[in-house]
Amino acid sequence: MMELAPEHINQLETFFNNSKFSTHGAVITDLDGTAVHEYNGKIIIHTSVELGLKKMHHLGRPIIINTLRFPLSVIHTFGKEWYTISNAPIPVILLNGSQLGHIVQSPNGNFVFKQMVSFTLTEPEIDTVLKGVSDLIEGGIHNIVFFYYPEDWTAGEIIWTPDEKRIPQLQKKYLSASSVISTSQEKLRNILLSQKLCMIFLLIEAEADKLMAYQHSKKNNFFTTAGIDKLSGTKEMAKLLGADLAHSIGAGDTEMDNFLKGVGLSVHIGNGKLPFRGSSDTIKLPGFTEFGQLLFHFAEMQQNKILQ
Numbered sequence: 001m002m003e004l005a006p007e008h009i010n011q012l013e014t015f016f017n018n019s020k021f022s023t024h025g026a027v028i029t030d031l032d033g034t035a036v037h038e039y040n041g042k043i044i045i046h047t048s049v050e051l052g053l054k055k056m057h058h059l060g061r062p063i064i065i066n067t068l069r070f071p072l073s074v075i076h077t078f079g080k081e082w083y084t085i086s087n088a089p090i091p092v093i094l095l096n097g098s099q100l101g102h103i104v105q106s107p108n109g110n111f112v113f114k115q116m117v118s119f120t121l122t123e124p125e126i127d128t129v130l131k132g133v134s135d136l137i138e139g140g141i142h143n144i145v146f147f148y149y150p151e152d153w154t155a156g157e158i159i160w161t162p163d164e165k166r167i168p169q170l171q172k173k174y175l176s177a178s179s180v181i182s183t184s185q186e187k188l189r190n191i192l193l194s195q196k197l198c199m200i201f202l203l204i205e206a207e208a209d210k211l212m213a214y215q216h217s218k219k220n221n222f223f224t225t226a227g228i229d230k231l232s233g234t235k236e237m238a239k240l241l242g243a244d245l246a247h248s249i250g251a252g253d254t255e256m257d258n259f260l261k262g263v264g265l266s267v268h269i270g271n272g273k274l275p276f277r278g279s280s281d282t283i284k285l286p287g288f289t290e291f292g293q294l295l296f297h298f299a300e301m302q303q304n305k306i307l308q
Contacts, residue, residue, distance in 0.1 A: 004293050011281050012294060015265045016301050018280065019247040026062040026243035027053075027295070028093075028234055028259060030252040031069065034269045036078060037288060043077045046288050050085060052295025057086050059302050062241050066093040066230050066252075066259055068222070070199075071103070071113035071153035073176055079103050079111045089114070091241060095149055096256070097233025098198040098224045100240065113153045116240055119228045120151055120196040129200050129223050130189055136204065137162055137185075143205035145170065146188075147177075151196035160188055199224050222256075234259035246279055249298070251291055267291065 004012070019025060029035045035053070036045050045053075057063060063086065067074065071094060082090055082103075089102035092113075101115040136144060146160040156178030159170055164182040171180050183191070202221040230252075238245050250263035253271045260266040266278030270287050285291055 004290060004297055008283055008285070008290075008294065009297065011283050012265075012298055013301065015249075015280050016298060019264055020244070021061065021247050021249070021298075022059065022302055022305075024244040025247040025249065025264070026064055026238065026241065026245075027056055028064045028066050028237075028248060028250045028263060030254070030257050030269075031065055031067040031074075031078075033253040034251050034257075034288060034291065035065075045078060045081055045085075046292060048289045048292025049295070050292070052292035052299070053085050055299035056295050059299055062091055062243055064091040064093060064234075064237055064241070066097075066234060066250075066257070068094075068096055068256065070095055070149050070157055071099070071101075072156045072178070074103060075111045075113065076176075083111070091237060093230065093233040093237050095199040096222050096224050097229045097231070097236075099149075099151065099153070100233060100237050115151075115153070117236065118151050118196070118198055119225050119232075120198055121200065121223065121225045123193060125223070125225060126192050126197065126200070127189070129202065130185065130192075133162075133202065134185055141204065145174075145203040145205065147201040147203065148192060148197055149199045149201075151198050155195075230257060230259040231262050234262055249295075250278070252276075267294065 035049050036043050053063060074092060083105060089104045091102055093100055099115065099118045101113055104112055104114050106112050133144060133146060142163055144162055148158055157176055159174060159177045159180040161167065161170060161180065161182050167180050167182055200223040234245065245262050246264045248263045249265045249267060250260045251267040251269055252260050253269040255274065258276060260274065260276035260278065263278050264280040266276055266282040268274045268282065268284045269291050272284050285294065
């Protein structure tokens with residue numbers, strides 16, 4: 001296995017020598033672009049990362065997934081592959097921090113999600129999102145893809161479109177969706193309020209200049225209840241698992257990964273412009289291969305300490 005750059009090894013060793021990872025720490029990692037990548041249309045865990053995670057797992061500290069994905073997506077895309085690393089329930093922070101639990105293999109071999117806690121949207125928050133959708137439609141913007149994610153994880157991902165004719169197109173484009181529907185806005189509201197929702201994702205397929213009139217609209221909008229995001233989810237999971245974030249390693253690659261500022265060692269994968277700094281140090285790596293090497297090297301340091 002290729003070695004890390006000398007400066008990264010020095011940073012890692014400094015964190016190792018000054019932290020209590022072996023008794024208090026955890027590894028919290030984003031998935032897409034960090035621990036896994038797409039190859040020939042399939043999501044896979046890179047060999048380097050797999051080796052690193054396996055070696056870290058033997059240390060007995062939690063390895064936590066922190067992702068925007070929903071439970072069924074994690075299960076269907078790489079739950080089985082990830083489970084082979086630990087052969088134990090996988091702690092997961094899902095849907096931008098709004099749903100926490102474990103991916104577990106049932107006695108019949110199927111994988112299920114066991115929720116620990118969730119943080120759901122309030123009625124006023126849902127109405128605020130729907131008001132924004134209504135304003136867009138009234139303004140002539142109809143290429144809206146409205147995703148919503150119930151707390152009932154078995155419901156999966158549901159998509160609403162204001163244009164019934166787009167249903168076949170969206171079904172083909174978003175294969176992860178459990179269903180694609182088109183109803184009146186009033187009926188959509190009734191559907192949303194009839195259940196608990198963890199997150200809404202609003203995708204607006206329109207040019208930026210057409211959105212200028214809507215100050216709070218972006219092409220991609222993630223809505224969770226107030227105060228909930230990847231950082232809040234990480235703090236809550238740390239409490240539930242008995243981990244101390246100051247002695248933990250976090251890895252991510254986008255500005256959604258704000259939990260990177262809540263850990264001791266913040267690892268940025270392939271994105272040198274992230275603003276999030278770890279309380280002890282920050283390491284910027286070119287890609288997921290180096291991330292696997294970092295985990296492997298850290299685990300080796302821990303094992304050598306035990307043998308001394």
